[in-house]
Amino acid sequence: MLWSMKKRAYRVNQRVMKAASLMLPFPQPVVLSGPGSVAKLAENISIRGLEHVLVVTDRVLVELGLVDGLLRSLEEHGVRHTVFAEVQPNPTIENVEQGRAVYRDKGCDGIVGFGGGSPMDCAKIIGARVGNPFMSVRMMKGLFKVFLPIPPLFCVPTTAGTGSEITIVGVITDAKTHEKFAISDLKLTPKIAVLDPTLMVGLPPHITSSTGMDALTHAVEAFIGLNGSPYTDEKALEATRLIMASLEKAYLDGSDLQARTDMALASLYGGAAFTRAYVGYVHAIAHNMGGLYGVPHGLANAIILPHVLEFCRHDAQAKLAALARAGGIGSPGEDEEALARAFIEQIKGMNQRMGIPTTIAQLRAEDIPLIARRALAEAHPEYPVPTIMSLAECEALVRGLLA
Numbered sequence: 001m002l003w004s005m006k007k008r009a010y011r012v013n014q015r016v017m018k019a020a021s022l023m024l025p026f027p028q029p030v031v032l033s034g035p036g037s038v039a040k041l042a043e044n045i046s047i048r049g050l051e052h053v054l055v056v057t058d059r060v061l062v063e064l065g066l067v068d069g070l071l072r073s074l075e076e077h078g079v080r081h082t083v084f085a086e087v088q089p090n091p092t093i094e095n096v097e098q099g100r101a102v103y104r105d106k107g108c109d110g111i112v113g114f115g116g117g118s119p120m121d122c123a124k125i126i127g128a129r130v131g132n133p134f135m136s137v138r139m140m141k142g143l144f145k146v147f148l149p150i151p152p153l154f155c156v157p158t159t160a161g162t163g164s165e166i167t168i169v170g171v172i173t174d175a176k177t178h179e180k181f182a183i184s185d186l187k188l189t190p191k192i193a194v195l196d197p198t199l200m201v202g203l204p205p206h207i208t209s210s211t212g213m214d215a216l217t218h219a220v221e222a223f224i225g226l227n228g229s230p231y232t233d234e235k236a237l238e239a240t241r242l243i244m245a246s247l248e249k250a251y252l253d254g255s256d257l258q259a260r261t262d263m264a265l266a267s268l269y270g271g272a273a274f275t276r277a278y279v280g281y282v283h284a285i286a287h288n289m290g291g292l293y294g295v296p297h298g299l300a301n302a303i304i305l306p307h308v309l310e311f312c313r314h315d316a317q318a319k320l321a322a323l324a325r326a327g328g329i330g331s332p333g334e335d336e337e338a339l340a341r342a343f344i345e346q347i348k349g350m351n352q353r354m355g356i357p358t359t360i361a362q363l364r365a366e367d368i369p370l371i372a373r374r375a376l377a378e379a380h381p382e383y384p385v386p387t388i389m390s391l392a393e394c395e396a397l398v399r400g401l402l403a
Contacts, residue, residue, distance in 0.1 A: 007388045010381035011226075017382060018227040021276050027186060029155075029166055031268070033195040037258060038156055039192050041112070042073035048191075050110040052080040054103045056123035057114040058087045066199055067114055067136030082106045084126075087115070090174040090290045090297070091122040092139045099126040103151075113190070116211065117162030117171070119296065120155045124188045125172035136181070137172060143180060143382070146185035155190040155241060158199045159209040160250075160263035161211025161298050163218055163271015165193035173291050177375065193321060195268060197260035205251050209354035212247040212263055214298030216347070217305050218270035222277040223323060224309075224316040226384035231278040235269040237326040240268050242266035244327035244346070251354050280385040282308045284375040285398060292371065293362035302356045309344045312387035319386070320344070333372055359403040370396050 001017060018230070028386070032040045045053060053074065054095030057067055062085045085101045087109045103111070103126060111130075113123030128140055140146050155165035164170070168188050199206075223236035246262035253259070285308075286300035313320065320340035323335045324330050330342045370393040379385065389397070 003390065011143050012389060013381040014226060014384040016344060017278075018384065021227065022229060024186065026168070026276060029187040029190045029193040030235065031193050032196060033264070034261075035198045036196065037192050038196040038199060041070065041154060041156065041192060042077040043099045044192055045074070045110060046077040046079050046155065048110075048152060048303075050079060051113050052082070052106065052108045053079050053085045053110040054099065054101045054106070054108040055114055056087060056099055057085050057119045059085050061085075061115050061119075061158060065201065070112070070156065072116060082108060087119045089118055090180065090294055091118050091174045092173045092177060092323070095122050096125045096129055096137055096172065099123075100129045102196045103130055105356075108151070110154070110319065111389065113155045113164070114158065115151065116157065117164045120157065120162065120164035121170040121172065123153060123155070123173055124150070125183060127151050127293055128170070128183065128185070129185075140173070140183045140185075141181050143184050144186070146183065146187045150172065150187055153188075154192045154194070156194040156199070157202060157264070158194070159207060159211040160200060160260070160267040161214035162176055163215065163267045163274070165190055165195075166268050166271040167275040169275060171297075172288065181378070182287075189393065193268065194263040195261075197257050197264055200264065201255050201257070201262045204252055206355065208251045208254060209247070209356055210296060210298035210302055212250065212298075213241060213302035213305065213351070213356065215267040215270045216243045216247070216264070217282050217301040218274040218279065219243070219266070220305065220309070220323060221268060221280040221282055222270070222273035224302040224312070224319045224386050225277055225280055226386065232273040236273040236277075237322070239266040239269035239273065240323050240326045241328070242269070244329070248350065248353065249259040278383050280383050280395045281311075281375065281379055281389060282393070284379040284383065285371065285394075287361055288371045288374050289363070292367060293360075295360060295362060297358065300360065303352055303358065303360055303401065305342055306347050306351070307400055309347070311389065311393070311397060313340055313344065313387065316340070316386040316388070316402070334337050360401045363398070363402055365399070367401060368395050368403045371398050
């Protein structure tokens with residue numbers, strides 16, 4: 001009886017959140033796209049009157065020289081820059097505080113997040129701390145707790161996965177508790193998003209695959225959840241179509257610019273969908289794999305996604321069938337049950353062909369109760385999942401991820 005009452009309360013909360021999301025004025029970043037489009041960003045920054053930007057990135061991208069073109073362009077347009085390259089793969093509160101100190105000490109007036117989801121998310125939260133110095137990172141956890149505006153923010157993704165360049169979300173890890181959590185606020189939306197496929201050409205295949213499956217997870221969870229709208233459904237279906245057509249092409253041939261362009265667009269569309277319609281249990285569980293063990297977020301999502309889809313297949317059958325049709329999976333005459341199963345099998349097949357494991361090597365059995373509790377604490381009541389999961393069901397699902 002108590003569990004039934006809880007589930008009803010969750011659904012009421014989700015309906016309220018859906019109504020609110022339909023009325024919220026979600027900002028839309030200006031999108032600069034196409035090969036070489038990163039060179040256009042400096043001109044746009046200069047036009048806005050900014051004089052000194054903090055470029056938030058990571059050591060690997062600096063060593064590969066990927067950020068050099070942006071820095072040269074900034075110099076050509078008279079915009080000073082300071083590079084903060086200490087972002088970890090799962091950025092921490094300490095990374096944010098270090099970046100905020102550099103921003104303040106150098107007298108910066110804008111921020112560029114350059115890289116995958118980690119640098120972009122770290123850049124967002126550095127901006128939130130700069131704009132709200134009276135609030136700790138933990139105080140901003142959750143929905144709409146960034147009270148004052150952040151400095152002008154620009155994002156340049158070098159992977160096609162997180163969609164952070166268009167979302168209102170930044171994800172951060174508390175290194176002391178190993179908890180990974182999200183900060184969501186309209187103020188975190190970048191002013192400009194740059195989709196330059198040439199920055200993604202050199203990505204290793206395993207990064208291409210895991211980040212691409214991250215984008216697919218965003219689209220799928222946004223679509224099968226209960227808080228979708230015609231706008232989010234359209235974006236999720238288009239993202240799914242592009243990913244099914246292009247991800248394995250980009251994995252096999254990283255120099256395929258058309259596949260890279262399609263994946264960049266798919267990532268953007270997936271981000272546009274989930275930032276309005278929310279995610280689900282895949283993300284709730286994956287965040288804990290990142291927080292506890294440092295598992296890359298896209299990889300965790302890819303491994304967990306088919307397990308969660310199997311769990312909710314009955315309730316999400318019609319929507320899974322629609323995703324299958326969008327992705328060109330199955331034949332027109334197949335019924336919804338067959339298409340839903342085929343969609344899940346397609347995801348498993350893609351994972352296998354791209355060398356993604358079926359289990360999480362770092363997972364320890366003794367951590368499963370903690371992971372399940374934290375995952376459900378994140379998901380309930382906000383995530384509008386098609387099937388609400390009990391603690392015992394969550395523990396059983398996570399146990400299925402053991403190597």
